[in-house]
Amino acid sequence: KNQVEQSPQSLIILEGKNCTLQCNYTVSPFSNLRWYKQDTGRGPVSLTIMTFSENTKSNGRYTATLDADTKQSSLHITASQLSDSASYICVVSDNNDMRFGAGTRLTVKP
Amino acid sequence: NAGVTQTPKFRVLKTGQSMTLLCAQDMNHEYMYWYRQDPGMGLRLIHYSVGEGTTAKGEVPDGYNVSRLKKQNFLLGLESAAPSQTSVYFCATQGRAGRDEQFFGPGTRLTVL
Numbered sequence: 001k002n003q004v005e006q007s008p009q010s011l012i013i014l015e016g017k018n019c020t021l022q023c024n025y026t027v028s029p030f031s032n033l034r035w036y037k038q039d040t041g042r043g044p045v046s047l048t049i050m051t052f053s054e055n056t057k058s059n060g061r062y063t064a065t066l067d068a069d070t071k072q073s074s075l076h077i078t079a080s081q082l083s084d085s086a087s088y089i090c091v092v093s094d095n096n097d098m099r100f101g102a103g104t105r106l107t108v109k110p
Numbered sequence: 111n112a113g114v115t116q117t118p119k120f121r122v123l124k125t126g127q128s129m130t131l132l133c134a135q136d137m138n139h140e141y142m143y144w145y146r147q148d149p150g151m152g153l154r155l156i157h158y159s160v161g162e163g164t165t166a167k168g169e170v171p172d173g174y175n176v177s178r179l180k181k182q183n184f185l186l187g188l189e190s191a192a193p194s195q196t197s198v199y200f201c202a203t204q205g206r207a208g209r210d211e212q213f214f215g216p217g218t219r220l221t222v223l
Contacts, residue, residue, distance in 0.1 A: 004152065032209060043114070043200050043214030044153075051209070089152070093208070097169075100145075100152030 003027045004092050004101035012107045017080055021104045023073040023090030031093040035064050035075045038087040038103065047075070047088075080108045112136055114215040116201050122221045123191045131186040131218050133201030141204040142184040143168075143212070144176060146197040153200065159184055160207070191222045 007022045025033070032051045036044035048057040048064040050073070057064050061084075063076045077084055085108045090101040117132040133142065140161050145153040155168030159178040173195060175187045188195060201215040 009150075034211075041217070043202075043216050045214070046211045049209065049211065098155070098212075100154070102150055102152045 003099045004090055006088075006090050006101040006104050008104060009102070010105040010107070012109060013080055015080060015082055015108050015110050019077050019080060019106065021075045021077075021088050021090075021106070023075070023092075023101055025071050025073070025090070025092045025099070025101075027071075027092040027094050027099050029094050030068060030071075031095055033064075033066055033073050033093070034091040035062070035073075036089040036091060038089055040086070044089055077106075082108050082110060084108050114201060114203055114213050116199075116215040116218050118218060119216065120219050122223065123188075124223050125192060127191050128187070128189050129191065129220075130188075131199055131201075131220075133184045133186070133203075133215055135182055135184075135201075135203045135213075137203060137205070137213065138181070139203035139205050139213075140181075141207060142178065143202040143204070144174070144184065144186045145200045145202065146170065146195075147200060147217075148197050156186065156199075191220075193222045196220060196222045 004025045013019050034049045035047045038044040050066045061078045066073045087103040089103045092099050114135045143158040144156040147153045154170045157176040159165045162181040165176045177185045199218045202212040204212045
């Protein structure tokens with residue numbers, strides 16, 4: 001069983017709308033959690049990183065939250081744009097390894 | 111400043127053939143990684159290196175070998191390709207383990223027939 005589960009698997013929204021992607025993890029001990037954006041045919045690019053003591057981190061229209069007690073994170077995208085169409089990957093690190101979620105495929109339609 | 115580059119971008123092999131994927135970085139990073147990405151699954155670590163001349167196994171190392179003879183290059187070899195190795199391969203680099211961001215290359219799409 002994957003130690004990082006993301007939901008939904010895929011999501012379609014209209015341009016301008018907001019959306020929230022979820023990440024639940026069982027990785028322990030917890031070191032940090034990252035959200036990556038991966039455009040089709042490209043490598044992942046880091047959006048945010050949070051450690052145990054951080055419960056929110058923003059990067060423009062992207063806001064990530066972390067609840068280390070429930071082992072949940074979310075990525076909120078505000079006022080979506082067509083260029084937000086991509087896969088969003090949650091990555092949780094213990095002290096040694098990085099565990100990747102399977103990603104959420106987001107499609108933003110005009 | 112090219113960042114992380116991968117060669118080739120695409121390749122089709124027949125079962126049993128061999129090939130080498132090259133990852134090159136100009137960021138002077140110590141850590142380098144090879145991942146594979148398959149549909150519906152997260153990236154899985156094949157091998158990694160914590161510095162020139164060092165390599166270590168990741169989560170799915172079987173069927174692959176690596177070498178880090180120079181700090182800027184990390185090679186991934188397939189000695190006898192199998193259809194199960196059809197995947198997209200990503201190289202990544204990192205300055206230091208832990209909080210430092212990993213920078214990914216553009217990927218190599220490999221098909222084994």
